[in-house]
Amino acid sequence: MLDLFFDIGAAHMSATVFEVLNPRTGTADFQFSAPSPSELSDQIARLRLHQQGWAASDIAQRANALAQFAQLISNDQALLDALILDTGRIAIAKLEVAAVVSSIKRWSADAPALLASARASGQAAIPGIRYQSFGVPFALVGVISPWNFPLLLSLIDTIPALLAGASVVVKPSEITPRFALRLNELIAQCKELSGVLHYFTGAGATGAALIELVDAVCFTGSVATGRNVLVACAKRMIPAFLELGGKDPLVILPGSEIARACDIALKSSVQSTGQACQSIERVYVHESQFDAFVALLVQKAKDISLNYPDIANGDLGPLIFAGQAQRIQLQLDDALAHGAKILCGGEIERHGGGYWLRPTVLINVRHEMLMMQEETFGPVIPVMAYSTLAQALSYANDSEFGLSAAVVGPDLQQALAFAEQLEVGAISINDAALTSFVFEAEKQAFKSSGLGASRMGAAGLTRFLRRKSLLIQSGAPLAFIGDRKAQI
Numbered sequence: 001m002l003d004l005f006f007d008i009g010a011a012h013m014s015a016t017v018f019e020v021l022n023p024r025t026g027t028a029d030f031q032f033s034a035p036s037p038s039e040l041s042d043q044i045a046r047l048r049l050h051q052q053g054w055a056a057s058d059i060a061q062r063a064n065a066l067a068q069f070a071q072l073i074s075n076d077q078a079l080l081d082a083l084i085l086d087t088g089r090i091a092i093a094k095l096e097v098a099a100v101v102s103s104i105k106r107w108s109a110d111a112p113a114l115l116a117s118a119r120a121s122g123q124a125a126i127p128g129i130r131y132q133s134f135g136v137p138f139a140l141v142g143v144i145s146p147w148n149f150p151l152l153l154s155l156i157d158t159i160p161a162l163l164a165g166a167s168v169v170v171k172p173s174e175i176t177p178r179f180a181l182r183l184n185e186l187i188a189q190c191k192e193l194s195g196v197l198h199y200f201t202g203a204g205a206t207g208a209a210l211i212e213l214v215d216a217v218c219f220t221g222s223v224a225t226g227r228n229v230l231v232a233c234a235k236r237m238i239p240a241f242l243e244l245g246g247k248d249p250l251v252i253l254p255g256s257e258i259a260r261a262c263d264i265a266l267k268s269s270v271q272s273t274g275q276a277c278q279s280i281e282r283v284y285v286h287e288s289q290f291d292a293f294v295a296l297l298v299q300k301a302k303d304i305s306l307n308y309p310d311i312a313n314g315d316l317g318p319l320i321f322a323g324q325a326q327r328i329q330l331q332l333d334d335a336l337a338h339g340a341k342i343l344c345g346g347e348i349e350r351h352g353g354g355y356w357l358r359p360t361v362l363i364n365v366r367h368e369m370l371m372m373q374e375e376t377f378g379p380v381i382p383v384m385a386y387s388t389l390a391q392a393l394s395y396a397n398d399s400e401f402g403l404s405a406a407v408v409g410p411d412l413q414q415a416l417a418f419a420e421q422l423e424v425g426a427i428s429i430n431d432a433a434l435t436s437f438v439f440e441a442e443k444q445a446f447k448s449s450g451l452g453a454s455r456m457g458a459a460g461l462t463r464f465l466r467r468k469s470l471l472i473q474s475g476a477p478l479a480f481i482g483d484r485k486a487q488i
Contacts, residue, residue, distance in 0.1 A: 018174060018203060023088035023318045024311070026353025030085070032177045034202035037209070043198055044140065044213045047167040050195030051139050055165035057192075059115055062163055063108035065192040070104040072186045073097060079151075079182045086150050086176035088354065089307065089317035092272055096152045103159055106439065107461065111163040114461050128475030135465025137165035142214035144207045144229070146221050147175035147320055148275040148377075154180070157218035157241065157455060158197065164464035167196040171210050174203040175321050208232065216464070217241065218455075220277075222375075223400075223448045230451065241452035241463065244445065245375040246277045246403030249396040250432055252293065253389070253409035253418065254286040260430075261285075261408045262296045268406065268432035270304060270359045270379035273316045275324075278404050278426075278433045281376050283383045284392050290385040294363060297381065298343045301359035304379075308351045316379060318354040325355035328378040334370040335362060335382070345379070367398055375401070389418065397423045402446025406432035423447065425454075 016036065019028035035043070054062065073079060074097060083093040118135035141161040145154035150172055158168045172180045180199040188194050200206055211217055211232045218241045219229045226244040233240035250268070252261045268280040285293045307314030319325050325348050332346060345360030357378055365372055365382040372382060386392040396405060404426040409415035412429070419427040426443040428434040435443065435456075442457030444450070453463035 020174070020177060021322060022085060022354075023320045023322075024308075024352055024354045026322070026350075026355075030178055032174075032181070032201040034206050035200050040200070040206075040209055040213065043200070044169065047169060047196060047198060048139055051137075051165075051167035054162075054167065054192070054196045055137050055139075059112050059163065061192070062165070063111065065190055066104045066108060066159065066162060068190050069186065069193055070101045072189060073183075074101045076182070076186060079179060079186065082178040082182045083151055084311070086147075086178045087317065087320050088311070089272075090311055092149075092317070093151075096149055099152050100155050100159075103155065103439075107159050107163055110458075111160075111461060114458055115164070115465075117458075118462060118465055118467075124471070126478075128473060130472050130474065131469050132472070133467060133469040135164075135462065136468050137161075137464055138215040138466065139167065140214045140216075141166045141168045141464060142210045142217045143168060143170045144210070144217065144219045144221070145170065145172050147173035148272070148277075150176040150179050151183070153220050154199070156220075157460075160455075160461035161218075161464045162193075162197065164461050166216075166464050168198075169210060169214065170197075170199045171202055171207045172199060174201070177201045212236065214238070219243070226450070239452065239463075241455065242445075242450045243277070243455065244403075244448065244450045245401055246279070246449055247281050247373070247375055247399045247401040248278055248404050248406065248424070248433075249282040249284060249399070249422075250280045250406040250408065251392050251396050251418065251422075252283070252285045252289070253392075253407065253411075253414060254288060255410040256289070256408050257410070258289060258293050258296060262293060262300055264406070264408055264430075264432050265297060265381060266300050266304070266359065269381045270301075270316060271433070273319060273357070274379040275320060275377055276433070276436070278435050279377070280406060280432050281380070281382075282372060282396075282399075283381055284386050284395050285383060286392075287385040287387055290383070294343065294361065294383055297383070298361050301344050301361055301381070304359045306349075306351070306356050306358065308354075308356065316356070316358070318351075318356050319378065322355055324377055325357070327374075328357065328376060328380065331369075331371045331374065331376055331380070332360070335365060338366065338369050340365045340369065340371070340382070367395070373399070393418065393421055397421075400448045403449035404428070404433075404435050404443075408432075425449070 016034045020030040121132045216239045220243045223244045226242045305314040343361045345358040349356040360380045362382045402424045405424045406428040407415045407419045426435040442454040453459040
């Protein structure tokens with residue numbers, strides 16, 4: 001993903017102006033400006049000023065403002081066109097818009113009860129003392145979002161933060177900035193929202209500058225950059241909510257239906273051209289079914305087509321970030337050098353100036369290979385055989401990542417028992433990548449895949465509230481306790 005503290009994918013023209021490459025043509029056809037320090041500070045001051053009234057408003061008022069925003073987003077062709085240019089794909093761009101509108105409706109429906117539950121009162125164990133506790137929103141939340149789902153992932157944290165009563169400033173990836181300019185124009189049309197939400201285009205320096213100006217940070221991106229973000233937040237003593245990389249395993253238990261398992265493995269590995277954190281990037285199959293599984297997987301993988309030259313026809317779009325093509329090639333070269341065999345795909349293709357990769361199935365892979373260690377972020381499916389469930393579990397847990405995983409099995413109880421031993425935050429059973437669609441269940445990343453409260457479930461909103469308690473003495477003040485006559 002994006003390396004926040006380095007300027008990647010945008011050709012430097014001056015101190016503040018960048019060029020952006022079109023993923024389908026490979027040409028620089030868009031420019032954007034990074035804000036000056038004074039522009040940053042002025043906008044931040046405005047967001048903080050308006051946040052006070054926003055937080056004091058009724059939750060229904062905040063929800064109505066976001067409903068107006070959702071209506072503008074859902075009907076805006078210019079926003080969709082910008083998103084299509086950013087990502088080189090149509091169907092998923094439309095799904096991003098629909099998902100944001102759905103998210104606004106869902107969070108707006110849930111927010112009143114969640115905010116009410118943040119208030120509590122009771123009697124302390126000490127006689128005469130009672131307490132009242134409640135949540136106070138962070139004044140300003142900074143969101144730094146990646147390029148793979150530009151609209152959705154820039155708003156997945158923003159929407160609940162706004163409903164909690166915070167102002168939000170967003171720095172989208174410099175790889176896909178086109179949509180953000182149009183989004184700012186739509187935000188400006190929402191009177192109440194315009195004072196508490198703003199997008200800043202910029203590269204690494206802008207993201208680093210925002211961390212110095214906000215009260216909490218939500219970052220989605222690579223592990224390496226996430227560590228930099230965490231250090232910067234720690235120096236300021238502000239919370240960092242990090243959603244980082246993944247190397248998700250799919251374990252197919254003995255006796256599973258091969259056709260179903262193949263469909264699950266294929267769609268969850270190559271959907272969105274594999275450019276998703278929760279994509280399946282490692283597949284483990286029992287040795288008794290390995291050959292049959294691989295043969296069918298290759299057959300099905302060869303039926304997947306590129307959406308080139310017609311963006312409206314075909315299954316896979318281009319690799320959005322040109323630098324990702326180089327990383328995938330490096331992993332493929334390393335795998336081949338260490339004995340892996342490519343059964344289909346495997347070649348970074350150039351069409352129209354963009355970078356493309358067909359579904360790529362590899363066998364004879366080992367965990368020592370980069371392909372099995374590092375996040376690939378492309379439509380690549382390495383398949384390994386295992387002999388025992390203990391070996392399968394060892395393989396699946398042998399990773400620095402712990403974002404999510406999947407288990408397919410012939411027996412639900414067996415699949416559940418195996419899944420509970422996986423060292424990840426969310427496990428799809430008899431499917432894969434369900435974490436992209438199920439928002440009700442809280443999950444946290446394990447290992448290096450992230451840090452902080454879940455962005456799913458109730459915590460997705462309540463994490464933006466700091467707890468404050470009023471401790472009320474209704475009797476005489478507690479007596480002074482000194483050491484003069486202390487007895488033990």
